[in-house]
Amino acid sequence: MTVRQQAVLDRAQAEGRLPSVVGGTVQDGRLTWTGIAGDGGAVDAQYRIGSITKTMTAVLVMQCRDDGLLGLDDELGRFLPGTGYAAHTVRDLLRHSSGMQAEPVGPWWERSPGVDVETLVAANDGSGQVLAPGTTFHYSNLGYALLGETVARLRGEIWWDLVAERLLAPLGMTRTTYLHTGEHAQGYSVGHFDGTLTREPHADTGAMAPAGQVWSTLADLARWVDFLATGHPEILAATTLEEMSAPAPHGEYGLGLRRMVDGDRVLVGHTGSMPGFQACAFVDRRTRTGAVALSNATTGLATDVLAPALLDGAEEYAGERWSPSVAPEERVAELLGVWFWGNTAHELRWSNQLLELRTLQDARLSDRFEVGPDRIRGVEGYLLGETLEVVQRDAEGRPEALECATFRYTRVPYPDGP
Numbered sequence: 001m002t003v004r005q006q007a008v009l010d011r012a013q014a015e016g017r018l019p020s021v022v023g024g025t026v027q028d029g030r031l032t033w034t035g036i037a038g039d040g041g042a043v044d045a046q047y048r049i050g051s052i053t054k055t056m057t058a059v060l061v062m063q064c065r066d067d068g069l070l071g072l073d074d075e076l077g078r079f080l081p082g083t084g085y086a087a088h089t090v091r092d093l094l095r096h097s098s099g100m101q102a103e104p105v106g107p108w109w110e111r112s113p114g115v116d117v118e119t120l121v122a123a124n125d126g127s128g129q130v131l132a133p134g135t136t137f138h139y140s141n142l143g144y145a146l147l148g149e150t151v152a153r154l155r156g157e158i159w160w161d162l163v164a165e166r167l168l169a170p171l172g173m174t175r176t177t178y179l180h181t182g183e184h185a186q187g188y189s190v191g192h193f194d195g196t197l198t199r200e201p202h203a204d205t206g207a208m209a210p211a212g213q214v215w216s217t218l219a220d221l222a223r224w225v226d227f228l229a230t231g232h233p234e235i236l237a238a239t240t241l242e243e244m245s246a247p248a249p250h251g252e253y254g255l256g257l258r259r260m261v262d263g264d265r266v267l268v269g270h271t272g273s274m275p276g277f278q279a280c281a282f283v284d285r286r287t288r289t290g291a292v293a294l295s296n297a298t299t300g301l302a303t304d305v306l307a308p309a310l311l312d313g314a315e316e317y318a319g320e321r322w323s324p325s326v327a328p329e330e331r332v333a334e335l336l337g338v339w340f341w342g343n344t345a346h347e348l349r350w351s352n353q354l355l356e357l358r359t360l361q362d363a364r365l366s367d368r369f370e371v372g373p374d375r376i377r378g379v380e381g382y383l384l385g386e387t388l389e390v391v392q393r394d395a396e397g398r399p400e401a402l403e404c405a406t407f408r409y410t411r412v413p414y415p416d417g418p
Helices: 002-016 050-066 090-094 117-123 141-155 159-171 206-211 218-230 238-245 303-312
Strands: 020-027 030-038 188-190 197-199 258-262 265-274 277-284 289-295 337-341 344-351 354-359 365-371 376-381 387-393 399-404 407-410
Touching: 002 020, 002 030, 002 289, 002 303, 020 218, 020 303, 030 218, 050 090, 050 141, 050 159, 050 206, 050 218, 050 238, 050 265, 050 277, 090 141, 117 141, 117 206, 141 159, 141 206, 159 206, 159 218, 218 238, 218 265, 218 277, 218 289, 238 265, 258 303, 265 303, 277 303, 289 303, 354 376
Parallel strands: none
Antiparallel strands: 020 030, 020 289, 188 197, 258 265, 265 277, 277 289, 337 344, 337 407, 344 354, 354 365, 365 376, 376 387, 387 399, 399 407
16 A cells, blocks of 8 residues: 555656655544655645635634524625625635635735735725626635634634634644644745746735635644544534535535545545645545645645545556756756747756756657757657757847757747748
8 A cells, every 4th residue: 555655646746846745544533654755845744734724714614603603694794794795695605606706806815924804804895706696616715714704703712713722622733833833844836947946935824814824734634634524522513514515506615625526435625725835635524534645836736636546546656756956057048948849839848957848738748858068969759869959049149949850949930931
């Protein structure tokens, strides 16, 4: 089993160009296997979990419902008077069918210092509505920020204190925190063409925190997904979690939980992303079997595919691992980017100290070249052994045509006509 799960992580790391990815399988709340691929990560380290945070906010909402503090068909204005989305129901916000805009007005909230609730509500006055309420699924981060403030006002405490006291403490999730503490991964964005790493900010998102602020570990997420399967007497009954797991009329998303049907399994949980991080945490409620994974790259990980893949495993991965690049020398850097062979778009990337030529339509690797002191030579693919060279530059000296074995690549399609 270990080899089969490790193969899944190794492939995900290489194909997604991830600095690190850690993963684990879960049975009855325990990690039965953990693994890591890439450099600089650790299975005990904290990573940001992004929208998995929403499952915690949703549980707080359902606690309020079970305690008689709200009804799912209550309008938001009952709890947040003055909001521009006062007529939307709690149910529609939970299942992303309110039709409100996906993101709050203002700068990219995930990478920016957060604002307070009053500022958030004032900036989002209802004019951003994009669809009729209750008609279809439309994911909204803003909706979960408003749900977080709703439970805060009903309980008379700030949202994070409610998470810590009412959810994390009963489950013993001591390494799940608002900001990172102790050993943690740095979040990165990977340069598309040159493969270098850019550090992402670990922002405190303020009023948007209920949509994606939290940091956690594999072990803590194992406890969390098992709770989603079984319930807990101090938190929420299993019958309420069953209600949350049922599909909504407009899609497979339930009341705060995402559903994935995978053969004869139904997995519930959530995926997550924040600048520099991607994550997934899912469980089969019937068998209490689950999978969790965390990575420290902004993009590149198919989080909805990874959880079932970890449960099933794969044949041993024999491909090469990916490593972040040191910024290439100028004679390489000037070649990176999009090139056209006729009308067909390709791109040149710098990866694992080689130049890679890929077709843009399907990202298929076509050829690889090594950069020597006197020439750039094909080492893999149809152009094996051939020389890639600059044959034309623009007035500023920038390459505008490359040639290899009579294959001509230009910055625009057919610059001289077809």
